[in-house]
Amino acid sequence: xxxxxxxxxxxxxxxxxxxxxxxxxxxxxxxxxxxxxxxxxxxxxxxxxxxxxxxxxxxxxxxxxxxxxxxxxxxxxxxxxxxxxxxxxxxxxxxxxxxxxxxxxxxxxxx
Amino acid sequence: xxxxxxxxxxxxxxxxxxxxxxxxxxxxxxxxxxxxxxxxxxxxxxxxxxxxxxxxxxxxxxxxxxxxxxxxxxxxxxxxxxxxxxxxxxxxxxxxxxxxxxxxxxxxxxxxxx
Numbered sequence: 001x002x003x004x005x006x007x008x009x010x011x012x013x014x015x016x017x018x019x020x021x022x023x024x025x026x027x028x029x030x031x032x033x034x035x036x037x038x039x040x041x042x043x044x045x046x047x048x049x050x051x052x053x054x055x056x057x058x059x060x061x062x063x064x065x066x067x068x069x070x071x072x073x074x075x076x077x078x079x080x081x082x083x084x085x086x087x088x089x090x091x092x093x094x095x096x097x098x099x100x101x102x103x104x105x106x107x108x109x110x111x
Numbered sequence: 112x113x114x115x116x117x118x119x120x121x122x123x124x125x126x127x128x129x130x131x132x133x134x135x136x137x138x139x140x141x142x143x144x145x146x147x148x149x150x151x152x153x154x155x156x157x158x159x160x161x162x163x164x165x166x167x168x169x170x171x172x173x174x175x176x177x178x179x180x181x182x183x184x185x186x187x188x189x190x191x192x193x194x195x196x197x198x199x200x201x202x203x204x205x206x207x208x209x210x211x212x213x214x215x216x217x218x219x220x221x222x223x224x225x
Contacts, residue, residue: 042219043218097166098167
């Protein structure tokens with residue numbers, strides 16, 4: 001069956017450090033992968049999309065990599081700030097018209 | 112644009128009662144999605160519509176759940192009768208087209224069934 005696994009543990013890091021989140025998947029052949037951010041009491045908000053032919057993508061302090069051989073995406077938050085504290089979800093398409101989401105990784109950045 | 116609008120934001124009801132959740136997607140978006148989020152199961156897709164037509168309802172847990180989209184600007188998710196295990200946060204999302212496009216989520220409805 002298709003499965004998406006994200007860091008099982010919450011991530012607690014010091015302000016200014018880099019947070020690295022993992023998203024591993026099985027039984028998918030995704031043409032792309034998306035990352036979303038979710039704050040408590042709110043809906044997920046889209047952050048980045050990376051396609052299978054893109055090894056790396058950046059947006060401000062965010063960097064995403066996508067390794068289709070390892071079936072893994074890494075999500076990095078560099079120079080982290082307390083405002084980056086949230087839950088981060090990866091999402092993959094089981095078909096062309098919908099997304100399946102991972103359970104998410106909660107990041108807490110300490111000042 | 113106001114974004115995706117959902118109502119009510121919170122709903123508390125008793126087991127056996129009918130519950131109706133409402134969603135107004137972003138104008139011009141052709142796809143509408145209903146999700147349910149719980150601690151145990153995460154974010155699950157229940158059903159999605161394209162141009163007001165239900166395309167895939169394989170995620171709807173059972174016959175007690177039904178969804179409609181009578182026009183491009185309104186959708187409902189109904190649970191009848193409700194059960195305590197239906198307690199969750201229900202999100203509506205919309206997008207312009209195929210799933211390479213960003214999905215825009217509403218604020219969610221927190222449902223508690225006593």
